[in-house]
Amino acid sequence: MTEVTLSKVVKKYGQHQAVHGIDLDIQDGEFVVLVGPSGCGKSTTLRMIAGLEDISGGDVTIGGRVVNDLPPRERNISMVFQNYALYPHMTVRENLGFSLKIAKRPEQEIVKAVDEAAGILGLDELMDRKPAALSGGQRQRVAMGRAIVRHPDVFLFDEPLSNLDAKLRTQMRVEIKKLHQKVESTIIYVTHDQVEAMTLADRIVLMRDGHIVQVGTPLELFNRPVDTFVATFIGSPPMNLVDGVVQGETIVLNGSISVPLPVTAGPLTNGQAVKFGFRADNLMPIGHAVEEEGAVHELDLSVTLTEPLGTETLLFTNLAGVEVQAKMFNPRPVTPGEQLQFRLMLDKCHVFDAKSGQAVRG
Amino acid sequence: MDRNQSHRNRRRVLKTLHLTALFLTMMIICIPGLWIVLNSFRPTVEIMAKPPVWVPSFTLDHYRAMFAGAGEGGVPVFSYFRNSLIVSVTSTLIAILIGMSGGYAFARYRFKGKNGYFVGLMLFRAVPGVALSLPLFIVFAKVGIIDTHFGLILAYVAMNVPFTIWLTDGFFRQIPKELHEAAEIDGCTRWQAFWQVEFPVARSGVASAAIFAFLTSWNEFALASQLTRSVGSKTMPVGLLDFTAEFTINWGGMCALAVLMIVPALILTFIVQKHLIAGLTFGGVKG
Amino acid sequence: MTRRRLPEWLVLLLPAIIVIAAVVLIPLLFSLYSSFTPYKLTRPSTLWKWVGTYNYEKILSDAKFWAAFGRTVLFLTIVLNVELLLGLGIALMMNKVTWGQRTLRTILMFPMMFSPILVGFQFKFIFNDNIGLVNNALQSMGFNVALPWLVDGKLAMFSIMFAEIWMSTSVFAILILAGLFAMPRDPLEAAKVDGCTPWQSFRHITLPFLMPFIYIAMTIRSLDVARAYDIVQIMTGGGPARRTELLWTLMSRTGYVDARMGLANAMGYVSILLSILFTIYFFRKLSAARAELGMAG
Numbered sequence: 001m002t003e004v005t006l007s008k009v010v011k012k013y014g015q016h017q018a019v020h021g022i023d024l025d026i027q028d029g030e031f032v033v034l035v036g037p038s039g040c041g042k043s044t045t046l047r048m049i050a051g052l053e054d055i056s057g058g059d060v061t062i063g064g065r066v067v068n069d070l071p072p073r074e075r076n077i078s079m080v081f082q083n084y085a086l087y088p089h090m091t092v093r094e095n096l097g098f099s100l101k102i103a104k105r106p107e108q109e110i111v112k113a114v115d116e117a118a119g120i121l122g123l124d125e126l127m128d129r130k131p132a133a134l135s136g137g138q139r140q141r142v143a144m145g146r147a148i149v150r151h152p153d154v155f156l157f158d159e160p161l162s163n164l165d166a167k168l169r170t171q172m173r174v175e176i177k178k179l180h181q182k183v184e185s186t187i188i189y190v191t192h193d194q195v196e197a198m199t200l201a202d203r204i205v206l207m208r209d210g211h212i213v214q215v216g217t218p219l220e221l222f223n224r225p226v227d228t229f230v231a232t233f234i235g236s237p238p239m240n241l242v243d244g245v246v247q248g249e250t251i252v253l254n255g256s257i258s259v260p261l262p263v264t265a266g267p268l269t270n271g272q273a274v275k276f277g278f279r280a281d282n283l284m285p286i287g288h289a290v291e292e293e294g295a296v297h298e299l300d301l302s303v304t305l306t307e308p309l310g311t312e313t314l315l316f317t318n319l320a321g322v323e324v325q326a327k328m329f330n331p332r333p334v335t336p337g338e339q340l341q342f343r344l345m346l347d348k349c350h351v352f353d354a355k356s357g358q359a360v361r362g
Numbered sequence: 363m364d365r366n367q368s369h370r371n372r373r374r375v376l377k378t379l380h381l382t383a384l385f386l387t388m389m390i391i392c393i394p395g396l397w398i399v400l401n402s403f404r405p406t407v408e409i410m411a412k413p414p415v416w417v418p419s420f421t422l423d424h425y426r427a428m429f430a431g432a433g434e435g436g437v438p439v440f441s442y443f444r445n446s447l448i449v450s451v452t453s454t455l456i457a458i459l460i461g462m463s464g465g466y467a468f469a470r471y472r473f474k475g476k477n478g479y480f481v482g483l484m485l486f487r488a489v490p491g492v493a494l495s496l497p498l499f500i501v502f503a504k505v506g507i508i509d510t511h512f513g514l515i516l517a518y519v520a521m522n523v524p525f526t527i528w529l530t531d532g533f534f535r536q537i538p539k540e541l542h543e544a545a546e547i548d549g550c551t552r553w554q555a556f557w558q559v560e561f562p563v564a565r566s567g568v569a570s571a572a573i574f575a576f577l578t579s580w581n582e583f584a585l586a587s588q589l590t591r592s593v594g595s596k597t598m599p600v601g602l603l604d605f606t607a608e609f610t611i612n613w614g615g616m617c618a619l620a621v622l623m624i625v626p627a628l629i630l631t632f633i634v635q636k637h638l639i640a641g642l643t644f645g646g647v648k649g
Numbered sequence: 650m651t652r653r654r655l656p657e658w659l660v661l662l663l664p665a666i667i668v669i670a671a672v673v674l675i676p677l678l679f680s681l682y683s684s685f686t687p688y689k690l691t692r693p694s695t696l697w698k699w700v701g702t703y704n705y706e707k708i709l710s711d712a713k714f715w716a717a718f719g720r721t722v723l724f725l726t727i728v729l730n731v732e733l734l735l736g737l738g739i740a741l742m743m744n745k746v747t748w749g750q751r752t753l754r755t756i757l758m759f760p761m762m763f764s765p766i767l768v769g770f771q772f773k774f775i776f777n778d779n780i781g782l783v784n785n786a787l788q789s790m791g792f793n794v795a796l797p798w799l800v801d802g803k804l805a806m807f808s809i810m811f812a813e814i815w816m817s818t819s820v821f822a823i824l825i826l827a828g829l830f831a832m833p834r835d836p837l838e839a840a841k842v843d844g845c846t847p848w849q850s851f852r853h854i855t856l857p858f859l860m861p862f863i864y865i866a867m868t869i870r871s872l873d874v875a876r877a878y879d880i881v882q883i884m885t886g887g888g889p890a891r892r893t894e895l896l897w898t899l900m901s902r903t904g905y906v907d908a909r910m911g912l913a914n915a916m917g918y919v920s921i922l923l924s925i926l927f928t929i930y931f932f933r934k935l936s937a938a939r940a941e942l943g944m945a946g
C-alpha cells in the first residue's frame with residue numbers, strides 16, 4: 001500500500017520560506033494534482049516528496065515509512081520532468097532500461113519490461129533513436145515510459161505537458177489518464193493549468209504562496225470554492241466578482257443594483273461588505289438559457305463585446321459598473337450595444353466576505 | 363540600369379579584395395611552419411648557402427642523426443620525447459580529474475563567495491611561468507623533486523587546473539540539473555549519476571579541456587627549463603636548446619626536432635578540433 | 650547525530666586548492682619573503698637577513714627596470730590590440746567565405762599548437778640576417794640589403810612582436826568566428842531592411858554581440874601574456890644592448906645569471922601584479938558584457 005502523507009512539511013531557502021507547513025494525505029492509487037500560480041511552491045513540494053530537495057521541517061511518509069532523509073533511489077518513486085530530462089547520450093531503449101540496469105536486474109527482465117513500456121506508449125518504432133532525433137511529443141512519451149518501466153509505488157509529474165503545443169497537450173492528457181487507469185499507482189501531478197487539474201485529478205490540491213488553500217474533487221472546488229482566490233483560479237472564464245453591501249434580504253451591488261441574497265449564503269450581518277460571485281454559465285440571456293430549477297433573478301444589461309465560441313457565445317456586459325461575462329447558449333448574432341434581458345441563477349451564486357475573501361455559505 | 367551595373371562592379375572588386383586578403387593571411391600563417399618542415403629535410407650546406415638555394419634538395423640526414431642519438435650534436439631525442447609524453451599525459455590526466463571535480467563544484471553548487479573563489483583560482487593561472495620558476499626551483503630543490511618527472515608533473519597539474527575548471531564549469535552548466543536528478547530517481551547514487559550521465563554528456567567539453575591542458579604541458583618552457591636538468595627529465599622544448607652552441611645553431615637538426623614536437627600536437631588537435639572551439643566558447647560565454 | 654562534515658562543494662574543490670597551494674601559493678609566499686632579503690643562491694645564509702623594502706626601493710629607483718617595465722606595458726598594449734584587430738578582421742573574412750571554411754579554420758588553429766619557444770626559434774631562423782627566409786627573399790627580389798632584423802633595436806622589437814602576433818592572433822580569430830556563427834540572423838536582416846549601411850550594422854549590431862567573445866579571448870590571453878618571455882628569450886635574450894628587455898627577461902637574468910634571488914623575486918612580484926591586473930580587468934569586462942547580453946549564469 002502506498003499512501004503518501006505530508007505532515008507540517010516546511011521548506012526554507014535561507015530566509016525565504018517556500019512551503020509553510022502543509023498537511024496532505026494521499027490515498028493509494030489516487031491521482032492528486034497540485035495546482036496553483038507559478039512560484040507557489042508546487043515543484044518544491046513535489047521535489048521534497050521525490051527526495052531531490054531537503055525537508056526543512058515536518059515529515060514525508062511514503063507507504064507508511066518516513067522518508068525524510070532517504071535519497072531518491074530508496075523511495076521507489078519515478079518522476080517525469082518538465083523538460084523531460086532524457087539522457088541525450090543514450091538511445092530510447094537505453095533510456096527506458098537505465099533504471100533497471102542500475103538496479104542490476106537480469107538482461108531478460110530488462111528487455112521484457114522495456115518492451116512492455118514501449119508497447120503501452122507506442123514507442124516501438126523509436127527504440128534505437130537518440131532523444132535529439134525525437135519530436136516534443138515523442139520525448140514526452142519516452143519520459144513517461146522511463147517512469148513506468150520500474151513499476152514504482154508513486155509517480156511524480158512536474159508540469160509534464162507545458163512544453164507541448166495545445167493540441168498535443170490535450171492528447172497527452174488523455175493518455176496520462178489512461179495510463180493511470182492501467183497502472184493504478186499513486187500519481188502526484190504538478191501543473192499551473194487549472195484545465196489540466198480539473199480534467200485529470202481525483203483530487204485537486206490548490207496552493208498559493210506555500211500554503212494549501214483548498215483540497216477537494218474538481219467539482220467540489222468548482223462548485224464550493226472556499227474563497228475568492230479559488231473561485232477565480234478554477235473555471236474558465238473566471239468567476240465574476242462584484243462588490244456589494246448586505247441590506248436585509250438583498251445585496252446592493254456598488255450602490256446601484258440590488259439582487260436577492262442567495263439561499264445558499266450563510267449568516268450575514270446587515271451592512272456587511274461582501275463580494276458577490278457568479279459564473280458566466282449562470283447569467284444567461286432569456287431565450288438562450290439552459291433551463292434549470294431554482295430561484296432566478298432577472299436583469300436588463302447591455303452587451304459591450306461578444307466572443308463566439310461555436311456552441312455558445314461569451315457576452316461581456318456591464319453590471320453595476322463592473323465588467324462581467326455571461327453565456328449565451330444556442331447563440332444568435334448579437335451586436336455590441338444591444339440590450340438583453342438576462343436571468344441570474346441565484347442558487348448558483350456565491351457570497352464572499354469582502355475583507356477576508358472567505359466564502360460565506362450556509 | 364546604370365546603378366545596378368555600378369553596384370555589380372563594386373561587388374566584384376570587393377570580392378577580389380576579400381579573396382586576396384584571405385589568401386595572404388593564410389600564407390602568413392602557413393609559411394613559417396612549412397619553412398621549418400622544409401628545412402628539416404634540407405642538408406645543412408644548403409640551409410647556410412649564400413646566395414640562397416631556392417630549389418630544395420631532399421635529405422633525411424637530420425632525422426637520421428636525431429634518432430641515432432649520437433652524431434650531429436648527439437641530442438637524445440628519444441629520451442626527450444618520452445619525457446615529454448610521460449609528463450604531458452600524466453599531468454593532463456590528473457589535471458582533468460582535479461579540474462573536473464572543481465568545475466563540477468562551481469557548476470552545481472551554490473556557496474558564498476563563489477565568484478571570488480573562481481577568479482582567485484584563475485589568477486593563479488595568470489602568474490607568469492618565469493616569475494614562478496625561481497621560487498619553485500628553490501622549493502623543489504629543498505623537497506628533492508628537482509629534475510624528476512614527478513616534480514614537473516606536479517607543476518603542470520597546478521598550472522592546468524584553473525583553466526580546466528573554467529572550461530568544465532562551462533560545460534557542466536550546459537547540462538540541465540534535471541539530468542542527474544532523473545538519474546538519482548532512476549536509482550543512481552550521486553557518484554553513479556555523475557559517471558553514468560553527466561560525464562558522458564560533457565565528454566566533448568572534457569576532451570577539449572584535456573587538449574588545452576596537454577598542449578600547455580607539451581609546449582611549456584619557462585618552468586621546464588629550470589625544473590629539469592638531465593636527460594632523464596628534460597622535455598622537448600628544453601631539448602631544443604641542445605641544438606644551440608655558443609655562436610652557432612644547428613638549424614636543420616632543430617627543425618627536425620620541431621617537427622617531432624608539432625606532429626603529435628597537430629594530430630591530437632585535429633581529432634578533437636570541433637570540440638575545441640565549442641569548449642572555448644561554451645566554457646567562456648555562457649558561464 | 651549531526652556530525653559536522655565539510656560541504657560537498659568544498660570537498661570537490663579541495664584537490665584543486667591543495668595542488669595550487671602546494672605548487673603556486675607556497676613558492677610565491679617564499680618568494681615574497683625572499684624579496685625582503687638580499688638572498689643570493691650562492692650564499693644561502695643571506696636568506697635570513699631581513700632588509701625590508703630595500704629590493705623594492707632598489708628596483709623602483711632603477712632606470713633599467715623602469716625601461717623594461719614601460720617596454721613590457723607598451724609591448725602588451727600594442728600586441729593585444731593588433732591581435733584583436735587582426736583577429737576580428739580574419740574572423741569577418743572567414744565568415745564571408747562560402748567554401749572550404751572547415752579547412753581554413755583548421756589552418757587558422759595551426760599556430761595555437763606551436764610551443765612559444767618553438768615560435769621563438771622559428772622566427773629567429775626566419776629573421777636571421779644572414780640565412781633567414783626574409784632577407785633571402787628580399788635579396789632574390791633584387792634588393793641588395795641584409796636587414797639586421799634581430800640586431801637593430803627597433804627591428805628586433807618589430808620581429809618579436811611579429812612572432813608574438815603570429816602565435817596568438819588565432820585565439821582571437823577563432824573565438825570571434827565562433828561568436829559570428831552563434832549570432833542570430835534576424836537583427837542583421839532587420840537592420841538591412843531598416844536601411845543600415847554595412848558599417849552601421851557592424852558597428853551597432855554585430856560588434857556589441859561579439860563583445861563577450863572578444864573579452865573571453867582577451868581574458869584567455871591575459872592568463873598567459875608571459876609566454877612572450879619564451880619568444881623574447883630565444884630571439885634576442887633581451888638584447889641587443891637591452892633594447893628588447895622585458896620585465897620577464899630582466900627578472901630571469903637577475904635571478905639566474907646574477908643569482909640575485911631576492912631582487913629577482915621583487916621584480917617577479919611586479920610582473921605578477923601586472924598579469925593579475927590584466928586578468929582582473931578583462932574578467933570584469935567579461936562579466937559586464939555577459940550581464941548586458943543576459944548570458945550570466
Ligand SMILES: Nc1ncnc2c1ncn2[C@@H]1O[C@H](COP(=O)(O)OP(=O)(O)O)[C@@H](O)[C@H]1O
Nearest residue numbers: 013016018036037038039040041042043044045
Ligand atoms: N533553489 C532555490 N533557492 C531559492 N529559492 C527557491 C529555489 N527553488 C525555488 N525557490 C523559490 O521557492 C518558491 C517556490 O518555487 P517552486 O516550487 O519552483 O514554484 P512552482 O509552484 O512554480 O513550481 C519560489 O518563490 C521560488 O523562487
Ligand SMILES: [Mg+2]
Nearest residue numbers: 042043044159
Ligand atoms: Mg514548478
